[in-house]
Amino acid sequence: VSAFAELARTAAALEPERVLGALDATLAAWRAPGSPWRARLAKEHGVYSPEGIERGVALGLAGWTRPALAALRAREIGPGAVAPRVTAVWLAGSVPTAAFGALLLPLVAGSAVYAKPASADPLSPRLFAESLDAVDPLVASALALGDDLRSLARADAVVAHGSDETVAAIRARVPVHARFVAHGHKLSAAVVGRDADPAPAADALALDAALYDGRGCLSPAYAFVEDVPAGRAGAFARELARALERIAGELPRGPLAPAEQVALQSLRAASAARGDDVLASKGSLAWTVIACAAGGPLPAPGALRALPVVPFADAAELAARLGALQPHLSTLGGAGFSGRGDLLEHLARDAGASRVCALGHMQLPPIDWHHDGYAPLGSLLRWIDAGA
Amino acid sequence: VPLTREELDGRVLAMIASGAQAPPDDARFEALALELFRFQHAANAPYRRICAVLGVEPEAVRRWRDIPAVPTGAFKEARLACFPPERTIRVFRSSGSTTERRSELHLDTLALYEASVRATFGAWLVPEGRRLRFLVLAPSEDDAPDSSLSSMFAIAMRAFGTAESRFLVRGDGWDPGAAIDALRGAGAPALVAGTAFAFVHLLDAMDERRARIVLPAGTRVMETGGFKGRSRELSRDELHAALARAFGIPRTSVVNQYGMSELGSQFYEATLVEGGGSATKRVPPWVRTRAVDPETLDDVAPGQVGALVHYDLANTGSVLAVMTSDAGRLVAGGFEVLGRLTGAEARGCSIAADALLETP
Numbered sequence: 233v234s235a236f237a238e239l240a241r242t243a244a245a246l247e248p249e250r251v252l253g254a255l256d257a258t259l260a261a262w263r264a265p266g267s268p269w270r271a272r273l274a275k276e277h278g279v280y281s282p283e284g285i286e287r288g289v290a291l292g293l294a295g296w297t298r299p300a301l302a303a304l305r306a307r308e309i310g311p312g313a314v315a316p317r318v319t320a321v322w323l324a325g326s327v328p329t330a331a332f333g334a335l336l337l338p339l340v341a342g343s344a345v346y347a348k349p350a351s352a353d354p355l356s357p358r359l360f361a362e363s364l365d366a367v368d369p370l371v372a373s374a375l376a377l378g379d380d381l382r383s384l385a386r387a388d389a390v391v392a393h394g395s396d397e398t399v400a401a402i403r404a405r406v407p408v409h410a411r412f413v414a415h416g417h418k419l420s421a422a423v424v425g426r427d428a429d430p431a432p433a434a435d436a437l438a439l440d441a442a443l444y445d446g447r448g449c450l451s452p453a454y455a456f457v458e459d460v461p462a463g464r465a466g467a468f469a470r471e472l473a474r475a476l477e478r479i480a481g482e483l484p485r486g487p488l489a490p491a492e493q494v495a496l497q498s499l500r501a502a503s504a505a506r507g508d509d510v511l512a513s514k515g516s517l518a519w520t521v522i523a524c525a526a527g528g529p530l531p532a533p534g535a536l537r538a539l540p541v542v543p544f545a546d547a548a549e550l551a552a553r554l555g556a557l558q559p560h561l562s563t564l565g566g567a568g569f570s571g572r573g574d575l576l577e578h579l580a581r582d583a584g585a586s587r588v589c590a591l592g593h594m595q596l597p598p599i600d601w602h603h604d605g606y607a608p609l610g611s612l613l614r615w616i617d618a619g620a
Numbered sequence: 621v622p623l624t625r626e627e628l629d630g631r632v633l634a635m636i637a638s639g640a641q642a643p644p645d646d647a648r649f650e651a652l653a654l655e656l657f658r659f660q661h662a663a664n665a666p667y668r669r670i671c672a673v674l675g676v677e678p679e680a681v682r683r684w685r686d687i688p689a690v691p692t693g694a695f696k697e698a699r700l701a702c703f704p705p706e707r708t709i710r711v712f713r714s715s716g717s718t719t720e721r722r723s724e725l726h727l728d729t730l731a732l733y734e735a736s737v738r739a740t741f742g743a744w745l746v747p748e749g750r751r752l753r754f755l756v757l758a759p760s761e762d763d764a765p766d767s768s769l770s771s772m773f774a775i776a777m778r779a780f781g782t783a784e785s786r787f788l789v790r791g792d793g794w795d796p797g798a799a800i801d802a803l804r805g806a807g808a809p810a811l812v813a814g815t816a817f818a819f820v821h822l823l824d825a826m827d828e829r830r831a832r833i834v835l836p837a838g839t840r841v842m843e844t845g846g847f848k849g850r851s852r853e854l855s856r857d858e859l860h861a862a863l864a865r866a867f868g869i870p871r872t873s874v875v876n877q878y879g880m881s882e883l884g885s886q887f888y889e890a891t892l893v894e895g896g897g898s899a900t901k902r903v904p905p906w907v908r909t910r911a912v913d914p915e916t917l918d919d920v921a922p923g924q925v926g927a928l929v930h931y932d933l934a935n936t937g938s939v940l941a942v943m944t945s946d947a948g949r950l951v952a953g954g955f956e957v958l959g960r961l962t963g964a965e966a967r968g969c970s971i972a973a974d975a976l977l978e979t980p
């Protein structure tokens with residue numbers, strides 16, 4: 233109890249500018265060419281290849297700067313805003329930049345953070361905390377890592393990541409009046425319109441699929457491709473296969489667990505048996521593209537660099553395909569919809585997605601973007617209104 | 621000249637007729653496996669497409685080890701049969717709820733399945749050849765026509781059971797009290813068979829009722845399958861020890877069987893016949909088993925753990941080579957099963973990755 237109170241007192245005493253400065257310097261240290269922090273994470277992370285970590289973190293943190301954080305504060309925090317004394321953050325998954333964002337946003341809001349690292353990635357939060365400590369130990373002392381479930385009942389705000397079942401279990405431990413921000417199970421999708429130049433679109437999509445090996449909720453689980461004229465989706469699938477083969481050399485996939493290897497073998501065999509055209513790396517499970525027949529049932533979502541290419545004939549069919557992914561759709565990465573206004577935004581709204589971006593940027597959301605529709609800072613705050 | 625299906629069936633039946641403990645004849649197995657593979661490649665379009673994805677042309681397959689194996693997950697997605705649907709006389713489905721996809725093995729004859737069951741069940745559970753009273757903790761074929769397990773028990777019961785043999789589970793459930801009464805009334809050496817989780821429920825029911833059962837000498841138990849979340853879980857050793865204790869029989873009289881709905885043949889421990897506590901699953905002469913690296917599909921080093929792949933000649937009407945999601949290693953006389961392959965826990969935050977892991 234006293235440690236929790238001390239955590240809150242530390243954060244309350246920190247000037248926002250000092251926090252922003254410390255975070256800015258920390259993030260700069262992670263972005264810097266030859267960053268020892270990045271190198272250490274790349275070497276020790278274990279889930280992804282060192283090249284994948286190096287590239288993912290460098291790209292992911294590119295815009296996470298002091299001006300961006302300050303603008304976010306200015307946008308979402310104003311007179312009357314009260315930050316949580318302590319925000320409990322329950323992490324999930326293994327994407328380092330997702331963990332970094334989850335840890336730093338409550339600090340930007342003015343809250344202390346008590347974070348439980350994900351079992352799949354205990355390293356990223358620990359190294360982030362160490363790097364913050366190296367920059368400013370006082371600011372770093374407002375961030376604690378642990379796994380004490382009692383913190384869920386004591387924190388003013390709780391940010392929960394995980395499967396829907398996990399998030400529900402966490403929610404059950406949180407008092408009714410605490411802020412609760414739920415980041416349950418999600419997946420994302422790429423949509424490729426008829427105007428897309430296939431080769432660069434495939435290269436961009438291959439980057440989205442390769443970063444974090446399709447394990448993240450921002451990873452494309454489907455590529456919906458406008459099949460106009462007919463056969464275009466199949467041709468795009470072949471371009472994507474080429475692009476995935478190329479990027480496998482640059483960004484090798486991380487190790488797969490045996491159960492994942494069998495799952496991929498099974499996916500390839502089952503898709504081929506069903507009649508889909510399966511394009512796959514030879515002698516390895518590095519990548520798989522499943523070119524689905526037009527108008528067929530929606531296949532299971534792809535992951536681990538296995539991606540179904542699903543043709544669609546028009547916007548109505550695409551809307552139906554995306555609608556089937558509710559309520560789990562997070563991000564739409566698109567290309568080739570020029571001249572069709574804000575079609576993708578409309579599709580995202582109708583399908584419950586919260587982000588729309590260009591292909592090649594699905595894994596790289598700016599720090600000020602809403603996460604699952606939540607305001608990054610505003611979702612944590614309490615407001616006081618005073619008047620006559 | 622390629623062999624016809626009838627000729628293939630005849631040759632496999634002849635091999636099975638030599639018995640489950642006949643010395644393995646590698647040359648005979650290889651020749652028949654290659655003939656069967658070529659037939660299945662020609663007759664089974666989904667299998668042909670799987671071979672194409674693996675880059676395997678039939679003429680390049682020269683050893684049984686090179687025959688492409690089909691992961692069990694593919695049996696959920698396609699009808700992997702070498703005959704038209706109208707010739708299907710039985711479909712075996714994997715266990716699971718009615719809403720989830722289940723593996724399907726389509727059969728146009730039960731002759732090979734029955735022959736294989738009789739040979740292996742008889743060799744490892746009824747070596748004396750005398751009939752026993754079967755008490756089966758599973759539903760009958762009538763109650764579960766798509767269960768390969770129920771079919772297997774029915775075949776074994778017809779071959780080795782007395783007229784008093786019975787299934788103790790009905791389609792709508794079972795009454796543990798009645799099962800306990802049936803066991804108490806066994807009267808003569810019995811063969812008590814069932815799934816692992818059913819036995820756990822029985823043990824729990826016996827505990828609750830403080831029931832003691834001492835089954836006649838010569839009684840044996842066959843248990844199979846996992847727990848699948850349907851009971852508390854025990855290790856295989858714990859379960860066997862508990863069953864031996866509960867029924868007053870030697871530990872060696874409890875025999876584990878390993879099988880799956882996608883295969884026509886099953887594997888047994890030899891504890892009843894040979895004594896000892898070996899968990900080695902015996903491979904009959906018409907089957908071969910490999911432990912492979914699940915990424916490269918190459919054999920793992922001798923004694924190392926890999927994904928188990930079975931080459932079962934009794935699967936003439938579907939595919940003979942089946943890749944499982946079970947971890948195991950080859951040992952003298954057979955193989956050991958070490959459970960499911962590891963790594964099924966989520967290592968990402970995407971629901972897609974979780975869904976993928978549910979495929980096999």
